[in-house]
Amino acid sequence: MGELEGFYALWYREMKVFTREKSRIVSSLINPLLWIIVFGGGLGSAVSVGGVNYQVFIFPGILTMTILFSSVFFGLYIVWDKKIDFFKEVLVAPLSRTTIFAGKMVGGSIDALIQGAAMLAFGVVLGINYSLLGLILAFLFMFILASALVSLGLIIGSNMESVEGFQLITSFLVFPMFFFSGALFPINGLPGYLLVFTVLDPVTYAVDGLRGLILGSSQLPIALDLLILTAFASVMIAVGTWSFGRLK
């Protein structure tokens, strides 16, 4: 009971902070919208992929990018929390580190999911017709992706003392994860050097799965995407729990 309420407390805080910082929500959506409207619209006037307009083709990829960026950068807040003593207040509570990690992780994932939902809504403007099942499964994909990447952000954040250090490490991770994921190009017929990184990039499977669910055109079976993504998330959550256990 105590742990459950502690978990709720941590989530409650993340929600309050999230809803109070409206500028953060707005700014987190500007970047993906620019990608879709300017990059997708510009290139889409000349290019289509497999019969789909390029702007629509990259939509699931940009949706994934929204989750990717906001999830990993959520880890920055733990660096802030450590800088101020608020984190001490949490650490001194009679709660297990697993609970603290879980509260943060779910809090951050739901933040990312809300941004993902806003992006999905924008998809209607692009003329995308969602099926109910597709939408439900898309949320499942987004949540698993977010929990993996929020965990990744928290792992980095819990091992970092400075904001600059965090930003340096994450930009080395986040941008390659985005570019290699096939968010902007189809992954069949890639040259070998590119394919290696794309296959190794866990975000690839989120893009592929979401593209399958939203546009009906995935390269891999969606179940396989889901399996790989879940495995990735499990590892990240396990490592995250472990690194929170080491926090002082």
Next chain:
Amino acid sequence: MARAVETDGLTKRYGDLLAVNALGISIDEGEIFGLLGPNGAGKTTTLSMLATLLKPTSGTARVNGYDIQRQPAEVRQSIGIVFQDPSSDDVLTGWENLYLHALMFGVPRNERRQRIERVLGLVDLQDRANDIVKKYSGGMRRRLELARGLLHNPRILFLDEPTLGLDPQTREHIWEYIENLVKAENVTVIITTHYMDEADRLCDRVAIIDHGQVVALDAPSALKSKVGGEIIKLRVRSPKVEPLKDLDYVLSIDQSGSTLLLTVESASAHLQEILSLVGEVDSVEVRSPTLNDVFLHYTGREIREESGEGGVVERIARVRSRR
């Protein structure tokens, strides 16, 4: 009387630095106990170990009867802490900060609202409870954190430098609040401070700490009487110290440049003779000993009040620059 805290050879070592050196103190239930010493004396390290935030290198302690090594969860549940730096979330309201704490510390659902109202009342923040903490002054934020420390009915409240960086008037207020809530909630309070006046004003007993060790421990009045006599502070252009050393009522002499600090028995009776011996005197001050003199007496140094640690105001400024 039951013991609130009992330490046994409590030691913390950072590499070559012995931050806390085989500390052995016992603190009674219901007292306000002060750990007084300069910055870096090991006060906060001691407090962190007692609060189970830091593992001792060796030795142990019992807090409310629980072993800090073997029963950390029980220790945490039974203590409240107000940290040196602001530790409330400034994006949340005062009320939300307290609600969060109530959830994390397992205050039963049916008592939460009532407890929050009560502690808010103790620090006179009911009117501002729904304001975002960012809008609070440094003193209000301290009060909120005092209230929060008490929320889950702890038996011991730890206060780490409770008035660091606050202006004199606000400090006075905070002291009054601390005294009031000790009475109202019947808790043991353990304060770390490097302010003499704070220790003198608030504490039933004070442990003077230097280099991780207790150099003296007693009630402030008893400590001061141990220094003996009174203090005569003289400013003399070229002081002649030698003749003073032969006077048996002069207990100690400290010279720094043209300032002489004498500890003297029956100072007023002997002032005339001292003045005639010491040279051309610019100013004289006779006073009773303070805890600063006690510290000087035991360590040969003064606790400097202005030192490296930043005040709350600049910390808040730093914290506000986030997000």
